[in-house]
Amino acid sequence: MSAVSKRIVLVSADAAFVQEMRAAFATSQAIDLVTVEAAITELRGELQEADCGAVIVDMDASRLDQIEALQRVMRRLDGRAPVVVVTQEFNAAAVRILVQLQVADFLVKPIAVADLVRSCIRALQGPGRAENADSQIYAFMPAAGGVGTTTLALQTAWQLHHSLSRPASTCIVDLNFQQGACAEYLDLEPLFDIAEIESQPERLDRQLLDVMLSKHESGLCLLAAPTQPAEMRSFNTDVVLRMLDLVSAYFDNVVIDLPRTWFPWTQTVLLGSNKLYIVAEMTVPCLRHTQRLIKAIHETVGKEVEPQVIVNRFEQRAFENGVRQADVEEVLGNHFAGGVANNYKLVRQAVDRGVPLQMIDAQANVIQDLKRIILPEEAAARKKKPLFNLPFMRKAG
Known part of the structure; x- marks a missing residue:
């Protein structure tokens, strides 16, 4: 330039x-x-x-x-x-x-x-x-219910948006149309009206997208529809793909919170993602199901998609009976991306206040653990020396 x-x-x-x-x-x-x-x-x-x-x-x-x-x-x-x-x-x-x-x-x-x-x-x-050919898409899929997928997806989006090494515009897409909670976690109103474009996906353009985006004070954007707990609807794949194509055209990073249930469009979303993270917890049933989920992904979309597993609420149990880190590594092998510490008090406070974890305690163990997985180069750089040369980035946080 x-x-x-x-x-x-x-x-x-x-x-x-x-x-x-x-x-x-x-x-x-x-x-x-x-x-x-x-x-x-x-x-x-x-x-x-x-x-x-x-x-x-x-x-x-x-x-x-x-x-x-x-x-x-x-x-x-x-x-x-x-x-x-x-x-x-x-x-x-x-x-x-x-x-x-x-x-x-x-x-x-x-x-x-x-x-x-x-x-x-x-x-x-x-x-x-x-x-935006360089748009990066991060998909988060739960291995079981209640494993904290939404929390990790939202925190990942915040870290990507405010990264000092590669700051970029970021949008969260909540594809859990029945029970999604991204809007509630950020204390935002979900504005995505699927009914308006369901019969004509091509109507969704930049203008309509901007109207349907919810914007958080942290700078994050959210595309989420009002949930319908009593309706198990499988939307046309063209609607979901049009939505994701448009979002990825205007944002550097797209973080997708996937539902646990597979839909006709799930396979296409997985194939279109740059990173796929399966969120699991440190229990034998969950780890076994995670193994089956990895196998199902390979059988469905092939080896083009290599899921990485984040074990949430990770605890070292060297002197206790139960699952240990060595067990997790043996079960998951190369798919194990890392563990995120169990910090229930911090997560609960963030959810109740409708803010990202970083806005409560920027040095919390949960945040640092996830950063080592999502932004390993930045986590390593912080160990060497603090980055104080971008004051306007700090202000944006």
């Missing part, structure tokens, strides 16, 4: 926001921020004269005069620089207009600075980034 293409122009009449952005981007070697402290309606050719790789526009998307000004800006730029919009207004009408104008991305205030930085970096990388 050239020096010119790294320059970004921020247009904003919000002095506090400008100051915050200057402080955040000052530490970034990837971006050179230039500010124009004015409303978008007051621009008189500043963007055309600026030699920049992208533009951030802070505006009110509910105001017609500012929308018209944005249209003029887009026409004058004529595709030479992508535009990222920051707005306080978020509704279906605003989303529709911004999508029609083909802005590179749009974020809603208050925003995590890290999210804006990531959005700018993606915009600088060019339109090819929209295809």
Whole structure:
């Protein structure tokens, strides 16, 4: 990337926001921020004269005069620089207009600075980034009921989204349509209306996706439908695949919370995942079932999918009767990815408060154990020295 293409122009009449952005981007070697402290309606050719790789526009998307000004800006730029919009207004009408104008991305205030930085970096990388061929999909499958799959999936998503080594936008997809709990664990309202697209999956586009996403204060996005405990429904595979294709096109990481029951679309989801984690617990029945589940996966989708097993509530029992680490390693062999400590008090508190574990105790054993599995390079780096060179990332947490 050239020096010119790294320059970004921020247009904003919000002095506090400008100051915050200057402080955040000052530490970034990837971006050179230039500010124009004015409303978008007051621009008189500043963007055309600026030699920049992208533009951030802070505006009110509910105001017609500012929308018209944005249209003029887009026409004058004529595709030479992508535009990222920051707005306080978020509704279906605003989303529709911004999508029609083909802005590179749009974020809603208050925003995590890290999210804006990531959005700018993606915009600088060019339109090819929209295809997101490098999207990483992590699927979590329970070996039994109540093993903590949702907790580990949510914590994995948080770690991926706020990783210091490879921070990236992250979306959680709850495919447990009957008994899913991701929304409750994050204290969010599930907004995905499957009935609206069930008969016409092609109707699900970027505009509709943004309306149906639930957004957590940590920066995570969630795609979850209101659960129907009394309905055992098997949705058309095309609906699920369309949903996952679209989510993976706009997010760097997609974390899927799978139900224990297999559906016609389960096989396709497994084949499309980069990582498949089976969540088990340290009991003989569960470990035996995990063995059968691994065998079933191989028989169904072949050796292309190599599941890794995370043993949750893992305990060392060197002097007790019961399952020991050596037993787990013998039963699971190379499929054993690692164990996550039993910390019921922390998990219960996080669930009751509707926040990720990290927001209660960033150094908890559960978090460190999972990081060694999901982000081994970052866990190893933290042992050597702390990473204090990205203050805006810490603020986003």
